[in-house]
Amino acid sequence: xxxxxxxxxxxxxxxxxxxxxxxxxxxxxxxxxxxxxxxxxxxxxxxxxxxxxxxxxxxxxxxxxxxxxxxxxxxxxxxxxxxxxxxxxxxxxxxxxxxxxxxxxxxxxxxxxxxxxxxxxxxxxxxxxxxxxxxxxxxxxxxxxxxxxxxxxxxxxxxxxxxxxxxxxxxxxxxxxxxxxxxxxxxxxxxxxxxxxxxxxxxxxxxxxxxxxxxxxxxxxx
Amino acid sequence: xxxxxxxxxxxxxxxxxxxxxxxxxxxxxxxxxxxxxxxxxxxxxxxxxxxxxxxxxxxxxxxxxxxxxxxxxxxxxxxxxxxxxxxxxxxxxxxxxxxxxxxxxxxxxxxxxxxxxxxxxxxxxxxxxxxxxxxxxxxxxxxxxxxxxxxxxxxxxxxxxxxxxxxxxxxxxxxxxxxxxxxxxxxxxxxxxxxxxxxxxxxxxxxxxxxxxxxxxxxxx
Numbered sequence: 001x002x003x004x005x006x007x008x009x010x011x012x013x014x015x016x017x018x019x020x021x022x023x024x025x026x027x028x029x030x031x032x033x034x035x036x037x038x039x040x041x042x043x044x045x046x047x048x049x050x051x052x053x054x055x056x057x058x059x060x061x062x063x064x065x066x067x068x069x070x071x072x073x074x075x076x077x078x079x080x081x082x083x084x085x086x087x088x089x090x091x092x093x094x095x096x097x098x099x100x101x102x103x104x105x106x107x108x109x110x111x112x113x114x115x116x117x118x119x120x121x122x123x124x125x126x127x128x129x130x131x132x133x134x135x136x137x138x139x140x141x142x143x144x145x146x147x148x149x150x151x152x153x154x155x156x157x158x159x160x161x162x163x164x165x166x167x168x169x170x171x172x173x174x175x176x177x178x179x180x181x182x183x184x185x186x187x188x189x190x191x192x193x194x195x196x197x198x199x200x201x202x203x204x205x206x207x208x209x210x211x212x213x214x215x216x217x218x219x220x221x222x
Numbered sequence: 223x224x225x226x227x228x229x230x231x232x233x234x235x236x237x238x239x240x241x242x243x244x245x246x247x248x249x250x251x252x253x254x255x256x257x258x259x260x261x262x263x264x265x266x267x268x269x270x271x272x273x274x275x276x277x278x279x280x281x282x283x284x285x286x287x288x289x290x291x292x293x294x295x296x297x298x299x300x301x302x303x304x305x306x307x308x309x310x311x312x313x314x315x316x317x318x319x320x321x322x323x324x325x326x327x328x329x330x331x332x333x334x335x336x337x338x339x340x341x342x343x344x345x346x347x348x349x350x351x352x353x354x355x356x357x358x359x360x361x362x363x364x365x366x367x368x369x370x371x372x373x374x375x376x377x378x379x380x381x382x383x384x385x386x387x388x389x390x391x392x393x394x395x396x397x398x399x400x401x402x403x404x405x406x407x408x409x410x411x412x413x414x415x416x417x418x419x420x421x422x423x424x425x426x427x428x429x430x431x432x433x434x435x436x437x438x439x440x441x442x443x
Contacts, residue, residue, distance in 0.1 A: 123260045124295035128309040128354065129284035138308060142299045219298055219340055 004190055011181050011191060018177030019198055025094050025163050025173060026202075030156055032099025037106025042136065044107060045114035047122060057107075064104025069162055073097040077169045094166035102159050109155065113148035114140060146217055153210035157203055164199075174198055225249040227256065227264070227414045236361060236390040241401050244411035250394035251292075253411070254366050257392065258289040270361070281313060288355030288389075292366040294347045296339040296354070302326065303335040306354045313358070325357045326350075329383070345376035349383065362390040369397045 042048055043057045064072075077093035088096075117140050125135040167176035178195035182188045227249050234240050234257075242250040255261040257268055259275060268275045270286050278286070296305050303322055310318035326335050329349050339347055348368065355363055369377045381403050384391065395401055401408065410418040 118293070118295070120291050120293045120295040121297065124289070124291055124297070126260065126280055127258055127284060127287070127289035127291075129281040129312060129358065130309070131280055134312055138312075139297055143297075146299070217299075219338060 007185060007187055007190060008194065011185065011194065014177050014181060015174065015194065015198060018172060018174035019202070021171065022160075022163050022173040022175075023202070025091065025098065025166060025171065026156075026160050028095040029098035029102065029163075030159055032095060033102035033106050033155075033159065034152070036099065037103040038110050040103060040107035041110025041114065044111045047114070047119075048132065048136075061104045061107040064100050065108070067101075069097065069101045070165055070168070072101050073165060073169060076100075090166070090169045090171045093169060094163070094171050098159060098162055098166070101162070102155060105155055105158075106152070109148050109151045110144070113144040113151075116147050117143055142217075146214075146219070149210065149214050149217075153207065153214075156206055156210070160199070160202060160206065225252050225414045227252055230266075230416055232409055232416060232419070234362065234390055234392050235407065237388055238406040239384065239391045239393065239404050241405055241408040242392065242394040242411060243396065243398075243401060243408050245396060248411040249414035250396075250411050251366055252414070254289075254364050254392065254394045258287055258364050259283060260289070284309065284358050284360060286361050288358060288360035288363045290348070290351045290355050290363065290365045290368065292368075292370055294339075294351040296342075296347055296350055298339050301336050301338055302331065302342070302350045302353075305339070305350065306357045309354065309358055322353075322357055325353050329353050329356075344371050345373075345379060348372065348376075348380065352383070356387070356389075360389070362392060363387065365391065365393040365395075367395055367397075368393060369395065369400045 040057050040061050043050065043054050044061065048054075067075075073093065076097040077088060077090065081088050121139060121143065122135060125139045130139065163173055164175040167173060167179065170176070172180075174195055178191055182191050185191065225247055230253060242253060244250050252261060256264050257275075259268075262276075275283060275286065296302070297308075300308065303319070303326065306322035306325060307318040310321055315321060323332065323335055326332050329352065331346070331349055331353060334342060334346060334350075339350065342350060348371075352363070368380060372380060377397075377400055381400070384404065393404070405420075408420045409416045410420070
């Protein structure tokens with residue numbers, strides 16, 4: 001037991017450093033994913049479709065969803081810089097590829113959420129003088145958020161787990177730190193189990209936060 | 223998709239109650255929605271004081287027409303007060319909150335101002351929706367089947383309420399008992415066209431006309 005505790009305290013600083021990097025990648029890519037996905041979702045919702053533009057946006061969202069995340073990461077890190085003639089740091093490449101891939105799913109969640117808002121709500125807003133922008137801001141989006149929060153929470157969970165894949169391009173996040181520590185300590189079982197525990201804690205924290213937000217904005221207090 | 227309308231030409235007086243009568247699918251709601259500019263795909267013009275309503279922006283149109291939908295469509299995430307105050311805020315009204323509260327108080331809804339729609343009864347929600355439409359002081363109020371979700375007691379309260387307003391009102395309904403108590407003027411619709419027009423003095427004949435119509439419908443079923 002003592003041996004394992006010693007091992008844990010030896011590894012903890014690097015694992016925490018990895019966790020911090022994982023959180024940085026997660027938050028940056030979630031910001032990109034949720035803002036891009038929301039815009040794409042709004043543009044592809046039934047009531048706000050703009051000819052041609054909405055079709056293009058739906059096409060882009062489909063591409064983001066259809067290509068495996070790992071392949072998107074390789075394209076952003078290796079292919080894009082080659083085509084465009086610039087270099088991308090692993091952090092930027094990770095955030096861009098994670099954000100884009102997830103935005104495809106967020107767009108679907110938002111589109112679905114907007115389509116659940118009854119037509120009568122849009123029409124009542126219009127009859128009261130709200131223009132499209134104000135209808136979205138004051139009436140439709142606040143109602144939609146309540147419907148889609150569990151699905152967005154799922155997406156955030158999936159995004160957290162996908163951050164492990166960016167270790168393949170050399171990002172020193174939690175999984176890569178774990179792999180490096182296994183090479184150094186030659187103790188895969190306790191180290192990988194600890195890494196798993198760290199992911200579990202982060203996921204529990206995010207779920208707890210999401211549940212709090214959900215309760216806070218619910219119409220009916222339980 | 224609503225009923226197709228044909229050859230509609232009618233004038234709706236200010237400060238009077240006008241009814242649109244007819245069975246389901248006769249085009250009453252479609253006509254009401256065209257007037258409220260919720261259906262935009264129509265030919266012809268809807269004029270207010272010789273100006274086409276279609277050229278007005280939503281924020282100006284709501285000063286001419288207040289619309290109370292059949293489902294009331296109060297915004298569920300807002301309190302009743304915010305439901306009423308927000309349209310005023312968007313119009314740049316500095317004392318939106320106070321005006322909205324005054325309107326709610328005038329409809330005996332003051333104590334309910336801070337409740338959300340799911341905490342109100344059907345009749346209270348309807349009065350809330352009316353307050354929300356009235357707060358912008360439109361020239362006309364449009365109602366779509368206003369009594370469809372009301373019990374007889376609330377229907378009586380609603381009729382008393384309507385009589386207080388000095389507004390032009392256009393009400394689409396197939397509730398004859400309600401229509402009989404309110405009528406100033408009525409248009410009877412069938413298959414998307416206005417087939418007859420009545421003034422209040424002619425109501426008895428309208429009642430018998432509708433009575434026959436309803437009897438026939440029931441027998442056919």
